[in-house]
Structures are given as structure tokens and as C-alpha cells.
Amino acid sequence: MICLSNINKYYHQGKNAYHVLKNIDLVVRAGEFVAIMGQSGSGKSTLINIIGFLDDHFDGDYTFEKKNIAQMSRQDCAHYRNRNVGFVFQNFKLINNLTVKENIAIPLLYAGQSFSQTEVKIEQALNQVGLHGYQNQYPLNLSGGQQQRVSIARALINKPKFLIADEPTGALDSQTSKEIISLFTQLNLKSSMTIIMVTHDLAVAQKSQRIIRIMDGTIASDQETGYESRLINTNGT
Amino acid sequence: MLGIIIGITSVITIISLGNGVKKATLKNLQATKTGKQTVTIDYYVNDSNDYQAGFDQADHTLLKSKNDLGVSNVKIQRVTKEFQITAVIFDTNKNLTATAVKDRPGVRLIAGKNISSYDNSVQNQRLLISKQTALKNFKSIKGTLGASILINGLSYTVVGIYANNNESPYDTNLILPQETYFQGQVNDQGNSVQITFSKGSKISKNTEHLVTLLKKKGSHRNKGEYSFTDMGELLSGIGKVISALTYFVSAIAGISLFIAGIGVMNMMYISVSERTQEIGIRLAVGASPRDIMNQFLLEAVLLTTFGDLIGFGLGVGSAWLFSLLLPFKAVTTFGSFILAFSVSTIVGIIFGILPAKQAANKNLIDILK
Structure with a gap:
């Protein structure tokens, strides 16, 4: 589904150019749950920004479902983001002066749907993340775990082809982290949702199918965690 | 904000x-206090030496009958003070021109005295005659003063003789007090007619209709033109x-x-x-x-x-x-x-x-x- 070929990314600061991603080749198949690990500054966030159509300034080829992303305009990129990818961020990134319902509705509205069309979908998404009845709450009235669930509901609302989670448990306590990761595994197993997750936490990464380690802008290792052992772990918790 | x-x-x-x-x-300009609007139709003679009143009683009746055009009142006015008159001098009818004045006319007298606003106020039957007219009709200047001229059934006494030349605004044969001249013939003649329309009438359009009507049926239609100032415009x-x-x-x-x-x-x-x-x-x-x-x-x-x-x-x-x-x-x-x-x-x-x-x-x- 996702195919990166010889991706290079440079950041320019004044006269200095930093080579952040070096000759990255990566294939992510539909239904995979991939964890990306690496130290700060290793290029993980840059990589997922490219994968998630947030960054279209790179060298190399990125084909998503046989379509070359590098040749897309900003407008098309926005359209692609809206239809194909759901984002879950470390600090939730909810709009605090909008209700849970309004926050979740945003991707639908940009997809051209009216408010009346969104009602049922929002309810379904909230049920999916275990937040039934929280429609009219404001984010600041919710716990961190609940806010992250709202953010996951927002990511799922447009039925994206894949989810990108950038340290989704980074701002949560261990119990809540477990719940959120459990939610991700359920989504992956039950709905075959493709998930690409950046994390620093090995325990969290081990709940995925595959761990990719980035070091100094290159893929240092790409290992399967073992699908069956993940299942046992999931059922065990 | x-x-x-x-x-x-x-x-x-x-x-x-x-x-x-x-x-x-606009309201003040176009309407009376009761909201009625007035417009003036003027009459201009084709031949400037030929004095025509323009409107008379027949026109008055004609215009007044046009209720369907919103006409509520018609008033004939005299704006021009020069008229063609028939005067009787020594039992002979003479076609002469006359200027009706309200105040003392600014003419150069060569004999006699001038007429004044007092003559108007008391409707004195006095008039001035031009030197040429005097000499033509009375032979001598002296013989003219004190002579009688019959105009519209009134006998006027010649009290003064004036020299008329081209520069004088009074180049008519006679000058007489306006009030005396017009007494007994109120509203029946004039070269301008003021028409009052009832409230809400389309005055520009209706006035145009009235002018068209006057051109067809007006009493003096053959000797002059009717025109009006389009107040609407x-x-x-x-x-x-x-x-x-x-x-x-x-x-x-x-x-x-x-x-x-x-x-x-x-x-x-x-x-x-x-x-x-x-x-x-x-x-x-x-x-x-x-x-x-x-x-x-x-x-x-x-x-x-x-x-x-x-x-x-x-x-x-x-x-x-x-x-x-x-x-x-x-x-x-x-x-x-x-x-x-x-x-x-x-x-x-x-x-x-x-x-x-x-x-x-x-x-x-x-x-x-």
C-alpha cells in the first residue's frame, strides 16, 4: 500500500543543509501494524510526515496505492490526507473551544459532508473508542486518556486507509497507555486498520507486528515481532 | 469592531x-402645503410684434375640464405686460400696443407728467403716449395732453408723452396702469397658465398631455407655441x-x-x-x-x-x-x-x-x- 523508494530529505537552515533522511526504502502492506523507533532527531517524525502526506518536499519516490505522491499539489495532498490517513498525536491536538462532537466532525466537514450527515458517524466513532455520551463535552473537561480517545475517533471518522500515531502514549500514564495501545491492536485485528506508530517505548512497540528502527536518518533494522506472540500478549493483558 | x-x-x-x-x-419645491403640485404652461407668440394673450376663458374651461388628468385648478396669469389693444381715438378704432405697468415707468418724458403706483392703487384712468403715436394721431404734442383715449370701454386721459427709442424697454404706443387696464377682466386673459394638480398626479406626463391638447384646441394655437418647464426633470x-x-x-x-x-x-x-x-x-x-x-x-x-x-x-x-x-x-x-x-x-x-x-x-x- 505504501511504498517509499530512495527517499532523501534535507532541512536547510541558513547556509547549512541537514540530511535528515538518507536513502529510505520502505514498504508497508495493508493491515500491518508498524512501530517506528529511534532516538530524538533520528528522523522518525520526518519519515511519518512524509508517509502521512504532511510533507511533500523530499527527494525520491513515494507511491501510495500506485499513485505518485511527489507530484501532487498542496491542494491534492490535503485531499489525500483527508480521505486516506488519520492522525493521532502525542498531545492529542484537539481544538479546545470546540466540543468533542465538533472536533470529531472536522475531517467530515472538509470531506464535504454537512453537520446533519455527521451525527450517526460521530456516535459510531465514539462507541468504537469507548466514549459513548461524551459528544457535548469540551476537551479540557476530559482526562488525557479520554482526549486521546477523542483524537482516535477523529482519526477514524473518515474511514482512512491507515493511521499514523506519533507517540500516542507519550503524554499518558502507563495504565491509560495500555488501554490506548489495546485500542490500536483491536482496530488492527478487528478492522484490519493499517497503523504506523512512532514510539520510544519498547513495550508499546512490541504490541505491533513489525518494529523499524531509525538511526541517523537511515533504517537501522526492520524486524517482525511475531504476530502470534502479539496476540498472546494482547489477550494476556 | x-x-x-x-x-x-x-x-x-x-x-x-x-x-x-x-x-x-423636493416636497417643498413641487407641492403646495396641502400636497398639491403646480406647473406653469407658457405661451410664446411666433411674431414678436404681434401681441397675443395666449390663454383666454375658452382655454381656462378646456383645461379645467381635464379632471381625468388630475387638474384641480387653473389660473391664467399675465407675465408679459405688453398687449395689442384696440383704442378709440376721435371715434376711430386704432390698433395700438400697450404696456401695463405697476409702478412708475422709467421713461424719458417730453411733456406732461408720469403715471405712478398710486394710479394703479386707485385705478386712475390715465396713460402715457409715445411721441410718435401722439404726433401721428393728435397732430401736436400740446393737443395730445389731456386728450381722451377709449380702451376696453374705459376712457383714459393722456397725462404724459414719452420719447421711445430702440433702447427703451417701453417701445409700445401706450403705457397704462396695470390695475386700471385689467379691472373687470380678471382671469380671462394671460400668456401663462398655472395648473394645480391633485395630490399624487404624474405632473410631467399629464402636463405633456395638456400641452398636446392646447396645440390641438387652444384658442391662440395658430399664432404661438405652448411650452412648460418640466418640473419633474x-x-x-x-x-x-x-x-x-x-x-x-x-x-x-x-x-x-x-x-x-x-x-x-x-x-x-x-x-x-x-x-x-x-x-x-x-x-x-x-x-x-x-x-x-x-x-x-x-x-x-x-x-x-x-x-x-x-x-x-x-x-x-x-x-x-x-x-x-x-x-x-x-x-x-x-x-x-x-x-x-x-x-x-x-x-x-x-x-x-x-x-x-x-x-x-x-x-x-x-x-x-
Whole structure:
């Protein structure tokens, strides 16, 4: 589904150019749950920004479902983001002066749907993340775990082809982290949702199918965690 | 937004008062106190040496009968004071010209004395005769003074003889007191007719119909032309001038709107800066830069139009308050609402576009870091 070929990314600061991603080749198949690990500054966030159509300034080829992303305009990129990818961020990134319902509705509205069309979908998404009845709450009235669930509901609302989670448990306590990761595994197993997750936490990464380690802008290792052992772990918790 | 409110308030106040002045002026110009409107039809003779009254009793009756055209009253007036008359001198009818005067005419007398306003007030049957006419009809200057001339059945005594030349405004054969001459023949002759229309009549159109009628049936139609000043056109001209002045003053007040627009721009820049995270989130979940630009532009326009609505209300109120102190009523039209609404929308667009563009061009990666 996702195919990166010889991706290079440079950041320019004044006269200095930093080579952040070096000759990255990566294939992510539909239904995979991939964890990306690496130290700060290793290029993980840059990589997922490219994968998630947030960054279209790179060298190399990125084909998503046989379509070359590098040749897309900003407008098309926005359209692609809206239809194909759901984002879950470390600090939730909810709009605090909008209700849970309004926050979740945003991707639908940009997809051209009216408010009346969104009602049922929002309810379904909230049920999916275990937040039934929280429609009219404001984010600041919710716990961190609940806010992250709202953010996951927002990511799922447009039925994206894949989810990108950038340290989704980074701002949560261990119990809540477990719940959120459990939610991700359920989504992956039950709905075959493709998930690409950046994390620093090995325990969290081990709940995925595959761990990719980035070091100094290159893929240092790409290992399967073992699908069956993940299942046992999931059922065990 | 306060700036927008103040700007719109000033503009609406000025426009409403301007409309009030226009309405009051036009009303005063075109209508009597009862709301009736008058128009004057003049008669001009084709041959300037041939004096024709233009309108007589027959015309009066003709015009008065036109109730279907809204005619409520007809009054024949004498604007020109020169007439062709038949005078009887020594039992002989003479076709002469005469000038009817109200006051002492400024002529150079060569014999006798002048006539005065007193002669008018008491309707003295006295007149002046030109030197040439005197010599032609009475043989000598001396023999003329004190002679009698019969005009319209009244016997006038010649009290003075004047020299008429081309420069004199009185180049007629006789000069006589107006009140004496017209006594007993009120309203039956004149070269101008004043027509009063009933309230609500279309005066320009109806007057045109009356002129057409006079051209067909008027008593003196063969010897002259009828014409009238189209008050409708004149009034619309005056109305246009007042409107232009009102809009000119409004435009000056409108400058405050542009100053207010800068305030709006400032506010929008602050809003864009404070809501950077929101912009990032919206872009991440699929908003295009154009969506973000439209959102902020819409917010700027909503801000100014909301200010416009409050300003419009205040403007109508203040115009009404001012009109309590002024001799006319303020008039607020739907047009001024549309004008204020358009101006505030345009201000919103003009001053909102730069902050909106800034919002749309924010770097998504930088925001999400």
C-alpha cells in the first residue's frame, strides 16, 4: 500500500543543509501494524510526515496505492490526507473551544459532508473508542486518556486507509497507555486498520507486528515481532 | 469592531439626514402645503410684434375640464405686460400696443407728467403716449395732453408723452396702469397658465398631455407655441445634486471605515497567531490552504458585517435623534442598508485577506513539531 523508494530529505537552515533522511526504502502492506523507533532527531517524525502526506518536499519516490505522491499539489495532498490517513498525536491536538462532537466532525466537514450527515458517524466513532455520551463535552473537561480517545475517533471518522500515531502514549500514564495501545491492536485485528506508530517505548512497540528502527536518518533494522506472540500478549493483558 | 460600528453609524446618520433633506426640499419645491403640485404652461407668440394673450376663458374651461388628468385648478396669469389693444381715438378704432405697468415707468418724458403706483392703487384712468403715436394721431404734442383715449370701454386721459427709442424697454404706443387696464377682466386673459394638480398626479406626463391638447384646441394655437418647464426633470436634477452631496459627505465619513478596517486586520493577525495550533490541526485532518483562507476571510467579514448591523441600528437611532432638532425628518432607505452592508463586507474582505493568506500559508510541519 505504501511504498517509499530512495527517499532523501534535507532541512536547510541558513547556509547549512541537514540530511535528515538518507536513502529510505520502505514498504508497508495493508493491515500491518508498524512501530517506528529511534532516538530524538533520528528522523522518525520526518519519515511519518512524509508517509502521512504532511510533507511533500523530499527527494525520491513515494507511491501510495500506485499513485505518485511527489507530484501532487498542496491542494491534492490535503485531499489525500483527508480521505486516506488519520492522525493521532502525542498531545492529542484537539481544538479546545470546540466540543468533542465538533472536533470529531472536522475531517467530515472538509470531506464535504454537512453537520446533519455527521451525527450517526460521530456516535459510531465514539462507541468504537469507548466514549459513548461524551459528544457535548469540551476537551479540557476530559482526562488525557479520554482526549486521546477523542483524537482516535477523529482519526477514524473518515474511514482512512491507515493511521499514523506519533507517540500516542507519550503524554499518558502507563495504565491509560495500555488501554490506548489495546485500542490500536483491536482496530488492527478487528478492522484490519493499517497503523504506523512512532514510539520510544519498547513495550508499546512490541504490541505491533513489525518494529523499524531509525538511526541517523537511515533504517537501522526492520524486524517482525511475531504476530502470534502479539496476540498472546494482547489477550494476556 | 468598535471602529466599524462608529464608521457605519456616521455614514448611516449622514445618509439618512441627506435623504431627509432631499425629500423635504423636493416636497417643498413641487407641492403646495396641502400636497398639491403646480406647473406653469407658457405661451410664446411666433411674431414678436404681434401681441397675443395666449390663454383666454375658452382655454381656462378646456383645461379645467381635464379632471381625468388630475387638474384641480387653473389660473391664467399675465407675465408679459405688453398687449395689442384696440383704442378709440376721435371715434376711430386704432390698433395700438400697450404696456401695463405697476409702478412708475422709467421713461424719458417730453411733456406732461408720469403715471405712478398710486394710479394703479386707485385705478386712475390715465396713460402715457409715445411721441410718435401722439404726433401721428393728435397732430401736436400740446393737443395730445389731456386728450381722451377709449380702451376696453374705459376712457383714459393722456397725462404724459414719452420719447421711445430702440433702447427703451417701453417701445409700445401706450403705457397704462396695470390695475386700471385689467379691472373687470380678471382671469380671462394671460400668456401663462398655472395648473394645480391633485395630490399624487404624474405632473410631467399629464402636463405633456395638456400641452398636446392646447396645440390641438387652444384658442391662440395658430399664432404661438405652448411650452412648460418640466418640473419633474428639474426636481430630479436637484435631487441628484443633493444625493451627490450626501454621498460625498458620506464618503468622507466612510474614510473612518477604512481606518476601522486596519483595526480589523490587526485583530485578525492576532487571531491567526493565537490559533496557529488550530490551523495546524485543521490542515492535518484534511483542510486545504484554501479552506483555511476562506475560514479566516469569513470570520473577518462576519466581524465587519456584525459591526455593520449594530452600526446601522445606532445610525438610524442617531439620525432620528438629530431629526428631532432639525426641521425635517431623517429618511433611512433599504438602499442605505444595502450600501452599508456592502461597504462593511468589502472592508472585511480587503482587510481580512492578508491575515487569511498568512493563516493559509503557515508551515504545517513547523506547527505540528
